[in-house]
Amino acid sequence: MNNFQLKRLGLLMEPEPGNPHEVGGVLNPAAVRGPNGNLYLFPRLVANDNFSRIGIARVQFDDAGDPCGVERLGIALEPEADYELQANGRGGCEDARVTYVERFERYLMTYTAFSRSGPRIALAVSDDLFHWRRLGLATFEPFRGTDFVGVANKDASLFPVAIPNHRGKLQLAMIHRPLFPGSLPEETDCDECSRMVDLEHESIWISYCPMELDGIAPKHLGLFNSHHRLATPVEPWESLKIGGGTPPMMTRHGWMMLYHGVHAEESNDAANRRLCYSAGVMILSKEHPRTILYRSAEPILTPTDPHERDGVVENVVFPTGIDCRTDIGQPDRFDVYYGMADSRIGVATLHVPTQLPTTIRPIVDPPNSIVPLVPTLSEVPVESPTS
Template identity: 25%
Template sequence: MTFAVDRLVFTPADVDLARSPLRGHIEAETYVLGAFNPGMTRLPSGNLLLMVRVAEALRKPMSGGHIHTIRWEEGEAGNPGRYLLDAWPLEHVDTSDPRKFLMRGGGWKVMALTSLSWLLPVELTPDGLDVVAVHYDRAIVPQASYQCYGVEDARISRVGDRWLMTTCSVSPERHSTTLYSSTDAVEWTLEGIVLDHQNKDMLIFEGQVDGRYWAQTRPLGDLYFAYPPGAEWRAGPSINLATSPDALHWKPHDRPGIRPHAATVSTARMGGGAPPIRTPRGWLTLWHGVEPSGVVGVYRTYWSLLDLDDPATTVATEHAALLEPAAALTETLRDLMYLDNVVFTTGIVDAGDHFIVASGEADLACRITHVPKSAFGL
């Protein structure tokens, strides 16, 4: 589909690395690999907040026969910690994916990242089209050992009088989902780990069902059991559900959520996008589906409506994509691109007769799209 308002609003060129949390810690030159996958919410002022993932990478990661990575190290009591560099011999790694490298040998996959991510609050006008302020003093940075390789991909939900932000925290300890909370979406408190190893794309519903919090989750693994021949569904990563009395302690829901459909090639891999938002027809959820192609595949955004009282029941959906990767939007950034064919939706707010949708484009920049409610039959 095409939309009248569909543009990039924040790119790597808009990040001032002189104000990066890494400054003063490492001497090596860094650059912004991407400023993308923004969590989004509406502030009490009416302005919008993007919580932008800034992936800061070494300009020359390879030198002296080694590839280098950035790591945060926890400090002593009262010390905020420091950033430092690690070196890995090139003959021991596979560098075919620009975002990461894999260690050769061993009985399972072990990887490291070519960047360290932190979250940058960017305030926008109420329509989401212009930057009002960039709040470097409120950046979300590693605070615990389970975040030593960075904080990634915020999703923000407002539930009652609280804002809840899930993020992916990366470390050798675990690849976990962490929760931040706020009473104003300005000052955030780290609540700790809420989902353990390799459970990504956790999206808390913007409202409760029967007094309980609900969330979409996406556990990962290397093994899935087959559906029977001719089944409607395809085995593989799917969007699951969980419930909680307090948003801290989560129980997986017994029934599955959104599963990859056998007739849709773009759900060969799938996961949550924007936090489910309440509408008269059901919980509107935007999610990503991936068509196999090249190194990472083609990422598109799809939508479904879930029953208001039973979110495990899908009441409406479309096999056609809502958002496609838009090469024209990133044409002026062509010299910065290391991936294409990726749109990764991460936020949604109600704007009257339309929704404002925030996405990461090409793992590079922040995209804002105004989607009329009629696109969902609303």
């Protein structure tokens, strides 16, 4: 086997009839093993007026070891802080990712806090996955004229171990995707077969934060800095936008993360073209995760199932949770938990190949920061020079 192979296992979770917390959908869960070895999901639960909470559910498995259902266990976080609340009683704690950070010996959650100012990355910490303490919003230093302060930001996830920054200093590393004005897929959609991509403003980034120890648990996190532009839209399936997906997990080849890409489906009516959210794989170097070793030329998951094509937002598969199946003796198997049309949660199993598929040598960015998006990987850069 020399390609990434993904197989759908089916629908895992959908809105519970009569549950007011879920009338608008259940979607985009974090997935993490607890201290007792159980697997827990932290799905986004959407109530009326798009009021979103982060729930807790225990995954159930069948005799073959495949996930087959969930047991709802309550609420992990609901909008309470100023940075989670909007006007008229609305608010959001959304799209969590949870990572056990070995240095802190604690679980850290990144999630989207949706306030009057728009979506921002927020963090919380827990000893046991059931009791969470807010750490506030992530803060960022400017970088070479790019200012992340005051910019919408989503789809953040953390590495489980300290990662060397550009100077080799071991720090807490976070994947994130700032949403600069003009970089939403609805805004970048156009009729032309190629377009100009702003590398600074349309990319996935890695940023680093010092890991101070006070006892063991973090009281707060400092500024994220040492920014590095990781990846920008390249292939047709991701031509309008790319962003984070599952937290990085170590594989035989290096750090693996699934990420999402957006394109517009072909249509004779350009004004009514539908967006399509798909998912691909990225492998980052174990020693220097700023280096991309492999990246999907084609998506490994695209909306084809009716649950993925019809829902609150049509044509969406959105991976956010991942679980390595060492518990059943399969270290190359990863179960992927993903949102289906912003309405339900599906699960698929991904097998990592024994060898990485052949990929094209990365090309260094040109001196200007805007390049045309074209349908071949060899004609555009996939990563920036070392910061």
